[in-house]
Amino acid sequence: MNKKIRLEDLGSRDYKEVWDYQERLFKEILDLKIRNRREDLKLTTPNYLVLVEHPHVYTLGKSGDISNLLISEEQLKAKNATFYKINRGGDITYHGPGQVVGYPILDLENFFTDIHKYLRFLEETIILTLADYGIKSERSPGETGVWLDVGTPFARKICAMGVRASRWVTMHGFAFNVNANLGYFDNIIPCGIKEKAVTSLNVELGRAKVDEDEVKQKILKHFANLFEAEVLK
Numbered sequence: 001m002n003k004k005i006r007l008e009d010l011g012s013r014d015y016k017e018v019w020d021y022q023e024r025l026f027k028e029i030l031d032l033k034i035r036n037r038r039e040d041l042k043l044t045t046p047n048y049l050v051l052v053e054h055p056h057v058y059t060l061g062k063s064g065d066i067s068n069l070l071i072s073e074e075q076l077k078a079k080n081a082t083f084y085k086i087n088r089g090g091d092i093t094y095h096g097p098g099q100v101v102g103y104p105i106l107d108l109e110n111f112f113t114d115i116h117k118y119l120r121f122l123e124e125t126i127i128l129t130l131a132d133y134g135i136k137s138e139r140s141p142g143e144t145g146v147w148l149d150v151g152t153p154f155a156r157k158i159c160a161m162g163v164r165a166s167r168w169v170t171m172h173g174f175a176f177n178v179n180a181n182l183g184y185f186d187n188i189i190p191c192g193i194k195e196k197a198v199t200s201l202n203v204e205l206g207r208a209k210v211d212e213d214e215v216k217q218k219i220l221k222h223f224a225n226l227f228e229a230e231v232l233k
Helices: 015-039 073-078 115-132 182-187 201-205 212-227
Strands: 004-012 048-053 057-060 082-085 092-095 099-105 138-140 143-148 156-166 169-177 230-232
Touching: 004 212, 015 048, 015 082, 015 099, 015 169, 048 212, 073 082, 092 169, 092 182, 099 212, 115 138, 115 143, 115 156, 115 169, 115 212, 212 230
Parallel strands: 004 048, 004 230, 057 082
Antiparallel strands: 048 099, 057 092, 099 169, 138 143, 143 156, 156 169
16 A cells, blocks of 8 residues: 655646646546556555635535536636636635645545545544644535534534545545635536535634645644545645
């Protein structure tokens, strides 16, 4: 098993460009796994963690409802935003400046073969990161992601998640609102969940801006510990 994960921090990149890049890495791992089985080889499969920030974009998962996008194509253009229907799970979400977006492209056979556990580890990574800032967050039953004040009228999501997996290889991942412009969420029903708010780390801390590089370092520490992995920079 290979428990080394190569980190690629891409900075700010177009969503489609990074989606295509994910697909290439995903295919690289899948092809190697298929070759191992066909030729009875034991070649090591790589693992990747891509961190990125996207320009304004809305994405709709394969089981999502387009009616959860509340603005027209013309309004999207006016807001300098794009829209894509993609092959992850989940409904509609927003990505944009001020988010830390993480795409783990892992061969789970290097770690454990349990998608439920995988999602819980992604959530726990963010829960532990928020705890470093003195913020208590948790899971909301039946609603993947990380939330604050679950079970109250003030429940709000701070991190959305949606993944795809094939032959235990993962792609897509999480979008953590750190310094996000929350106004862009007004144009959708986030994750298809009505009457639930969203928030951002800087809002919760009462700061104009949170150091995103510092947040990334905390995410990487908790991610590596949970997966018992070595993250290679």
